[in-house]
Amino acid sequence: MRQLSWSLLLWLCACGTVAGTKPDAQAEADACVAETDMAFCARLGNACESRTSADNCGMQRTVDCGTCAGAMGCVVGTCKMPVCSSFTYTQAALPMFSRAGIEDSIGSATPSGQVILYIMTPDDAVCQSFELVVADETAPGSGTYTQRNVTADFNAKGLYTGQNGHTITADGLTIITNSTDRKRWVSTKRSAINMTDFGAPSTADFDAINGQIATNAGTFSAPVISADGLQFIYLIGNVDTATNGIYSSVRASTTVPFPAGTKMPPPVQDYPFASGMSSDRLALFLFDNYSGRVLTRKSTSLPFTNRNAPAPPPQLAGWQHTPLADCSKVLAMTSPGGCQNEDVILLTRQ
Secondary structure (H helix, E strand, C coil): CCCCCHHHHHHHHCCCCCCCCCCHHHHHHHHCCCCCHHHHHHHHCCECCEEEEECCCCCEEEEECCCCCCCCEEECCEEECCCCCCCCEEEEECHHHCCCCCCEEEEEECCCCCEEEEEECCCCCCCCCCEEEEEEECCCCCCCEEEEECHHHHHHCCECCCCCCEEECCCCCEEEEEECCCCCEEEEECCCCCCCCCCCCECHHHHHHHCCCCCCCCEEEEEEECCCCCEEEEEEECCCCCCCEEEEEECCCCCCCCCCCEECCCCHHHCCCEEEECCCCCEEEEECCCCEEEEECCECCCCCECCCCCCCCCEECCEEEEECCCCCEEEEEECCCCHHHCEEEEEEEC
């Protein structure tokens, strides 16, 4: 047998990996020592409850990071101080949304206060004749607004324009409202702030929810969308005692539709409807006989409770409360003497 030349032998050895060895990256991965659960949670920073992420070895892990200490709350897996910690406010009318002797009301607002949905009665109309106005702040923080009436456009699209039927996403672009028969949730989006080019209504995010009343006499009202777009709270009425009530739907991301909601447990059901939610989803504002109550929770995965129990929960002046981002200001409505004196007010935390 002829012997291989040294040059041919070297060429053969260069092809492939020599038996018993591995590429450097794989060898490093095999040599990696996975961090402890405690180290995993600490590296994520203020982690709480169930968290899924890549560990120090690049492997996906799900770890229970426990509860938050002290007054902190768990907001979608991260410990944070609640934005709504106290509920003592002074109140003042918002002049641009409060006309003497004419019914004015709030529909919704962005957490920044940059966009307000204003439900107004025309000057020459009696109460309960509503028009929908989109009010965009002229400059961030200015407190002055350019009002644009979109009633005709919404009517043409078959969308609701009255009270207790609108919420708006945090970017101020998408309005979520009812169909005129109040049987379907729909969304319509404009291209930018200060525009009124709202697009064709879409039910895509709400088909599962809409199916809850598709075959009965139920109607929808009182929508609230969370600042992060992950939780949608709404009211079902006109069915029966077992079905009527306040519902919540939570989705994993804003790229997927909302699942059918579930009825929220007491004490939420002790009140007629929800009107707003804090930007961190740890406080829920509810209507209570033309005033407001606030329920809170320690985690976005837990039900809302009355922190004052057995005494009543915190009470706020006015109703239809819509908290702004840090809860230092809250939009609301007041009516000292009949619907024609109904005005929009601003509560400022003390």
